Amino acid sequence: MKKFILSISLLIISLATVSAQDNNYKGNYKGTDTKAAGVVNNHENIVTEDINQFKNTPEVFQHDKEQLQTTLTGGIPMGRWNEGLMFDGIAPSDHFVSAANWYPNTETVKEDEIRIIFMGSSPLIRPGQANTSILMQFGNGKNLVFDIGEGAVANFVGAGIALNEINDIFITHLHVDHYGSLPYVYMFGAWNGRWNEPLRVNGPSGSEPKYGTAHMVEGMKSMTEWHRDAFDVFPIGRGWEIEVNEFDFTDDGGVIYDVDGIQVTHWQQSHCKDGASAYRVEWNGMSIVFSGDGRPNKLTAKYGANADVLITEMQVEVVNITSQVYGVPPVLTRYTIDTHHNPAYAAGKLYNDSQPRLAMATHTTDDLYANNEMVAEVREHWDGPFHFGFDGVVVNVSKEKIWVRDGILPDYPNATPPQQGTMVADNGGLIIPEPRKKREDMQNQYIRDMQYDESEYYPEGYQPELMETWPSDKPIFVPTEKIPSSMKRRRADFDEQGNFIKTK
Template sequence: MRQSGILETVWAGVAAVALMATTAFAEAPPVGEPSTDDDIAAALTGGVPMGRWKEGLTFEGISPQPWLRSAANWFPGTEDVQPNEMRIIFMGSAPFIRPGQMNTAILVELGNGKIFMFDIGEGSPANIIAGGYALNQISDVFISHLHVDHFGGLPYLWMFGTWAGGWHEQLTVHGPSGRTEEYGTATMVEGMKMMTGWHRDAFSVFPVGKGWDIEVNEFDFRDNGGVVYEEDGVRVIHWQRSHAKDGASGYRLDWNGMCFIWTGDGRPNMIDIPYAKGCDVFVTEQQQEILEISSGVQGVPPFLGRYTVDTHHTPSYAAGYIANLVQPRLLMNTHMSYDPYQIEETVAEIREHWKGPYHFGAPDGIVVNVTKDQIWVREGILPRFPNSRAPQFDFSNGQLVVPHPPHAREDIQEPYVRDMEIDPKLYYPEGYHPELLTEWPVDGDLIVPLDKVPPSLSNSMGAAWRLREANQKVLKEQSGN
């Protein structure tokens, strides 16, 4: 083709694109005579079985809520939790950590502004950040048991949640005792304090406030049905699980007439039934009966897999059996390798006993929106390279309060190494030299009235607080208080 012909073709394409850009919608047709009501009903609702759109295994109450931006996917930062909503996000879903599946961690966000973590496995803080949550928004972590794949992300949450604005509220770790003191949650946290000692002292040149004052709520693992947490209308109870060693627990959270169960790991057990009976979302772990195949895929010898399941875990058949006794609105399972060869087998085994609503709590990012009338499950689209959300603060006092750091560098570092630092004038280009902050700029706490905080900061750092206040106002009006 000659060059002028090529140019003509290119310009024709450009003109077509421009025309499309300026005519996003076709012009409305002329106004016509409306069709009869019978014709409209026949066309728009024709073929509806029994007067409703319901087919196959779609269950009553399993449907998307009207405020969801997309019924197919959840995109972090695009939807506020509604006042009467519970949102459950699987931030980690596997016993074997790998890209795409961090270790087990379930975030539960309530319409009253409360956020809880049930287990916080290794790597899960990355998904918490990808989900658009600031680490300092999480102040209560419920550990089901002390296998490292269920608490391995705790040091990171504590260290960097404190650095990123966790100054005004301690992180509280709730967890079971052991048969002896050395195997309880409190001892684990004491060990974590020792492990992070250098880190905490090094980071004490930053604002810390209450951040390092981690609290432990260790309960007696034998106290089945005991209350772990009760505040702001939220109640969490626990019961023991059979997981080869004493000191494993399941949890039930109740709020606003809805409830969530996380069994943690363990063998199928009748203790679960009275505490989980009729709960809205029942989440359990499960393992499929394909151990020889899994050994070839995952590298675990089949005899080791068989012994592990039979002493520690719930077979998929048993998960369905328990669900049939519990009768939840939705059964979910997690703590599993989400591989194609396992999916159909898992469903077949679950369906041996459970015929009701069922969904995987895997891979990472699965989101469950729960209200009293509807439950909907979607795949969350977590970004691969997310940036952290700004720390979130309660601005009800009309101030931003930044606590003074406990230490200056000279308190924890010998002068020699600082004296050997290269003069910044040698590496900054001519004509550019930032005003360096080598010392904390103020004495005492920094207290800034909200009207003097730059709007970009007050808007980003107060978003969760403003949503909580708005939702709580609705909840109070509904309760008549």
């Protein structure tokens, strides 16, 4: 073994010596120093400064049009970048940092596009998948949220969305896996910067008032009484206010939102109980449709027709296998699908009847045993573009192109500072409200006296000045130019000089 290693070492030394001696190589490229462009034909030592002299010289650089065309377009069949069974218009855009992945806070939504981010996608919450939630970001700077299921907030944070930016929420129906994160957004969005605007929630009515969105919100406010009172020692301002737009769930095709050129219409979904809805979002000549949960129905085919992106829920029909995977009796799975949900075969028919530019499925578990089965079932009826909308999936939509990527969401992200653009007052600044309460208003003196004195736990030489009372007894006004740049980075709110350019 030692002899073998010694032989290899001698061979390497020998080759290095030959290379050092053979200095007359006249090949197609030979760099001579850091500025060298290399050897081009017989012109040795062409450096960067010489390129302008030689680039138009046919003897030096290629000028034959046929060879140039072949070289520059080789591998692009029929003038298209794609090949095989890919579809026209399903293509990445030039402004992407990566065509394979989306990285938070690296790309601005272009003025003529919509970006969709799936923040949750599973009916059964688990570490790899949150409950259903979809963020739609528009080129005019607006964000709309469709459903806000349990666990989805973690993906919003990972995607670089500030807590106070999670607003204008549209709930499809009142199953907990579609609104379970609403209390968290309500509480912590107000604590983290939603000081000067209310939380805005849209959702359907029910067959009785107690089954409607407004009643659910009132119940949430009752449930969070202790939390809200405790947080009143912080600047909250209007953060505890909620504007509820409860629309008549039977008003198929009714417009429930029309702001800044974005229009949202709704219709009924067949989801076992009255009060489930689907949505169509239209902006700038484009449309995104989200069916929410529900059995396949002709209303969604009607109102979802020719959408740019049609997003449905989807369930795989391998009930016996699923029962073994999830420990659910087969009869319970079968009964749940047949009364509440959209089988993959039916989704394929719905896509074919609606003819979207891109069909997508969400509210389904991301499982290796099931995904290919669902694709095969969809293909029974639909042979157009299709993707799954699992957690972190990002879709960029323009009139010319649609492209789907995996979002690279970190497991332990730094939270995004609250963004203040939509809340800057017309007088050119931000108001930080005064807290409504102090600790002594809600906590007895006895338990405060039981606290350790800070001298008992801080080391010698380290004695921070404790802040046990909010430092200002009046609201604080911050002029626009004084707002930290990290809090006003959204393109639609401020110009490059940090001047406020858009009121809500």
